Amino acid sequence: MKLETQLAKLAELGLILNPDITIEDIIYAVDRHDLEQKPFELLLFSFGSEVEREPWGRRICNRVWNFDTECIVSTGDYVKIVQNLCLLTGLPDALTDIVDYIDLAAGECWLEYTIQDKRQHWTVDINDDWADMLTLSYVMEEIQHDGCQFYALDNGQAMILVYCTPAIASKLGDLCDEDLEPVIPA
Template structure:
């Protein structure tokens, strides 16, 4: 049931999500330029803050091992160096993005699933109810492991 909630609708029009507060994040999805922008946009979507990150851009060169993401949020400019490890996302940088997007008592919760993770953006009460349903496998705050 949770997998359906975090999925994109598989029919036209494309780009529709079953639940706007959840996403199945495949951490082995960095295939070049634009990968971190796509991750950041998904995090913004589930945080309900589609316009939170201004001037969002990234650079990913897996051949040279050089990568970064930069954006502005709340009048602050951020630039994070990204560790390149083949096509795996740098979860430390993903955590920085999450920290910047948390607001109004809501935050990111994660349920790990091998190389993927199911992300939810909830307040503590809703997270507690969901955690009861999934057998105490929901974790917050998001922790890099």
């Protein structure tokens, strides 16, 4: 399926390229032929990534994130994760004053943030360098709104996270020929 057709179908579901992103940015990292031979799944992976050329730090789509869950090394890692989750919801400032502390050797890890003038503190379980998905599911539950929720496509040690309605998740699953699973079971 032509890349442009895939992009149009995703756009119908509300998944669009960020304003400064072009098709050339996508095919710089993933061959057009591969994207067209394995429609939607590779494109969703690309949507969840950053452009792999200058200027650096540009996300392809703010509604999708390729979340490598083996990413906890030092203080600040949970802050980055939570900021990405907020960005997916379209409310990058849903949580404020986000702070974490990570000392894997000492076995100490926690996450704090403010939501609607309430300070939230989580003691985070440590499992080597893997993110604590239970704690992150609590964060996700707090920031979900407007009938949308977090869905995931398994990607090995990573997951492609999409923030959308159940109906859109079902349509994406049909396009990818694989069900998107809710991160927080109903």
